[in-house]
Amino acid sequence: MTQAYVETPRSEGASAQGIPAPEGAGAPNYTVTPKRAPDGTLQGDLLEVSMGPQHPSTHGVFRMDVVLDGERVMKLKPVFGYLHRNHEKIGENTTYLGSMPYTDRLDYFCSLTNNWAYALTVEKLAGLQPPERAEYIRVITAELTRLQNHVSLVGFLLQDMGAMGTPLMYAFRERERILDLFESLTGARMMCNYMRFGGCRCDLPPGWLEQAQQAVNEFPRFLDEFEALLSGNEILLARTQGVGVLPRELAVNASITGPMLRASGVNYDIRKVDQYGIYDRFKFRVPLGDHGDVYDRYMIRILEMRESVGILQAALRDIPAGPIVDPKAKLRGFRPKPGEVYGRIESPKGELGFYIISNGSPNPYRYRVRPPSFINLTILEDICLGHHVADVVIILGSVDIVMGEVDR
Amino acid sequence: MSAPLLGQGIFKGLAETARNFFGSYVKKDRLITVQYPEERLPQTEAARSFPVLVYDGDDWQKGLRCVACLICEKECPPQCIYIVKDTVRKPDAAGKLQFQPRVFDIDISVCMSCQICVEVCPFDAIKMDVQYELSTGDRFGTLLLRKQQLAKPNQYYHQIHPTEAAEVDAHLSADKAKAKAAPTPKPA
Numbered sequence: 205m206t207q208a209y210v211e212t213p214r215s216e217g218a219s220a221q222g223i224p225a226p227e228g229a230g231a232p233n234y235t236v237t238p239k240r241a242p243d244g245t246l247q248g249d250l251l252e253v254s255m256g257p258q259h260p261s262t263h264g265v266f267r268m269d270v271v272l273d274g275e276r277v278m279k280l281k282p283v284f285g286y287l288h289r290n291h292e293k294i295g296e297n298t299t300y301l302g303s304m305p306y307t308d309r310l311d312y313f314c315s316l317t318n319n320w321a322y323a324l325t326v327e328k329l330a331g332l333q334p335p336e337r338a339e340y341i342r343v344i345t346a347e348l349t350r351l352q353n354h355v356s357l358v359g360f361l362l363q364d365m366g367a368m369g370t371p372l373m374y375a376f377r378e379r380e381r382i383l384d385l386f387e388s389l390t391g392a393r394m395m396c397n398y399m400r401f402g403g404c405r406c407d408l409p410p411g412w413l414e415q416a417q418q419a420v421n422e423f424p425r426f427l428d429e430f431e432a433l434l435s436g437n438e439i440l441l442a443r444t445q446g447v448g449v450l451p452r453e454l455a456v457n458a459s460i461t462g463p464m465l466r467a468s469g470v471n472y473d474i475r476k477v478d479q480y481g482i483y484d485r486f487k488f489r490v491p492l493g494d495h496g497d498v499y500d501r502y503m504i505r506i507l508e509m510r511e512s513v514g515i516l517q518a519a520l521r522d523i524p525a526g527p528i529v530d531p532k533a534k535l536r537g538f539r540p541k542p543g544e545v546y547g548r549i550e551s552p553k554g555e556l557g558f559y560i561i562s563n564g565s566p567n568p569y570r571y572r573v574r575p576p577s578f579i580n581l582t583i584l585e586d587i588c589l590g591h592h593v594a595d596v597v598i599i600l601g602s603v604d605i606v607m608g609e610v611d612r
Numbered sequence: 613m614s615a616p617l618l619g620q621g622i623f624k625g626l627a628e629t630a631r632n633f634f635g636s637y638v639k640k641d642r643l644i645t646v647q648y649p650e651e652r653l654p655q656t657e658a659a660r661s662f663p664v665l666v667y668d669g670d671d672w673q674k675g676l677r678c679v680a681c682l683i684c685e686k687e688c689p690p691q692c693i694y695i696v697k698d699t700v701r702k703p704d705a706a707g708k709l710q711f712q713p714r715v716f717d718i719d720i721s722v723c724m725s726c727q728i729c730v731e732v733c734p735f736d737a738i739k740m741d742v743q744y745e746l747s748t749g750d751r752f753g754t755l756l757l758r759k760q761q762l763a764k765p766n767q768y769y770h771q772i773h774p775t776e777a778a779e780v781d782a783h784l785s786a787d788k789a790k791a792k793a794a795p796t797p798k799p800a
Binding site: 304437 | 618619620621622624625627628629632644656657658659660683687688689724725726727728731732734740
């Protein structure tokens with residue numbers, strides 16, 4: 205049963221010890237369907253459990269109907285919609301600008317990347333071009349968002365694993381520094397509502413760049429500390445390696461994006477593929493995993509944060525002075541010409557896309573969001589089958605979902 | 613790479629925790645907690661909570677900058693603003709005849725603090741407050757702010773957003789000077 209785990213960066217130590225994979229991991233999926241009597245009740249010793257929506261590990265109001273054989277998962281059905289609030293229909297009934305604050309509430313960890321995705325889509329539709337400085341500000345805020353999203357994700361993941369408190373507190377300490385930057389720039393820690401069509405809402409306050417530079421300079425120290433704390437921890441390795449393996453073919457077929465896909469070894473990063481904004485000017489590497497297990501997904505996020513720090517250093521060094529809004533942009537009475545457009549960015553969770561059809565009126569005719577965490581959830585059953593209930597919790601944690609985005 | 617001792621990673625992690633624990637007694641950057649009700653962090657200038665109406669002069673009814681143009685009511689995404697325009701023009705703080713809102717309500721239980729009303733207002737009449745301790749026991753009455761509760765003097769605006777208020781005052785007086793230099797013909 206022992207598998208070799210060698211290629212993953214920074215895990216050579218663990219693989220050399222030959223820590224055996226948990227029993228049943230990597231085994232073929234259970235194809236047994238629970239035996240049911242004609243009236244639909246379960247027979248035998250299978251147990252149907254409803255996990256959530258108030259379960260502390262489900263990251264919001266998410267429910268999983270799991271069928272258990274002892275501790276082992278035989279069937280899993282994700283149930284969501286508890287946080288549905290009609291985002292797409294509201295988007296069709298408000299003005300283009302009016303949807304901007306609602307996009308903050310999609311993935312409430314990364315409001316700035318949501319803003320960017322929406323602004324990018326509408327700019328494509330209306331033919332606006334943000335000035336240089338606005339593009340730099342967007343890259344800086346988006347990469348800061350990536351840092352704070354990944355940092356809280358690894359904190360939550362370890363919390364799910366039973367490392368109560370400590371890693372999450374360290375993660376939130378760092379996240380708070382970045383949220384302070386957001387607050388002094390946009391006025392809100394989480395609901396930033398900062399990007400506008402053709403630029404940004406306001407210029408950087410005095411001293412902001414220095415503060416950001418300091419936060420970015422100190423960030424690698426935190427990553428080193430975090431890795432010393434955990435990356436070599438034998439309990440973490442035993443719990444995560446070989447758990448929740450997502451095969452490469454399945455990941456591609458299920459249109460998984462973001463760190464989930466890259467952990468399965470597929471080199472696909474929209475920052476590289478589309479080079480939206482000014483991402484063609486920055487040198488960064490795309491970390492890839494080999495096994496597609498929970499450990500790879502954890503490690504990919506740590507490595508992505510290191511790359512983001514590099515992008516931030518370059519962007520903070522090169523940011524030019526100048527205007528922050530395209531002079532053609534209109535705040536009141538904004539009516540883009542009729543047309544249809546799809547815009548996407550690499551949000552911290554994956555490909556975040558907006559699809560808009562305009563008929564020339566002040567509000568979109570059709571407004572649709574392609575949420576990364578919703579689509580990443582679709583393979584949950586495939587990667588959970590055959591694992592223990594306790595592993596389901598960390599597999600779900602490693603998918604990185606936010607219910608605001610899944611349910612919309 | 614030779615196999616490390618089993619459990620070495622755990623001890624390494626515990627050493628990191630210990631460094632943070634003991635470090636918190638001597639180093640300020642390891643102890644970052646703020647004991648909230650007793651200590652408070654200073655607010656940034658960009659901070660925002662809920663909208664207020666700015667008035668010039670001393671009389672809150674006369675001096676309101678709002679001319680009830682209804683733009684904010686239309687643009688407000690959650691539609692929490694309710695305005696009824698007055699039927700007669702009244703002199704404002706500068707003595708100019710203007711329409712004024714007869715009713716101006718903001719339901720702050722609906723407001724999502726997005727600041728779009730502030731951005732779209734062409735008269736610099738509505739601005740964001742920075743008050744944040746607003747919890748009440750009453751679910752309806754105290755969360756529906758009327759015109760009188762919303763009206764705040766320009767001095768208050770200067771106090772909460774000094775840089776922004778100075779810019780607004782500068783461009784308002786520039787507009788006024790321009791209007792004086794070239795008076796627009798009065799509509800017949």
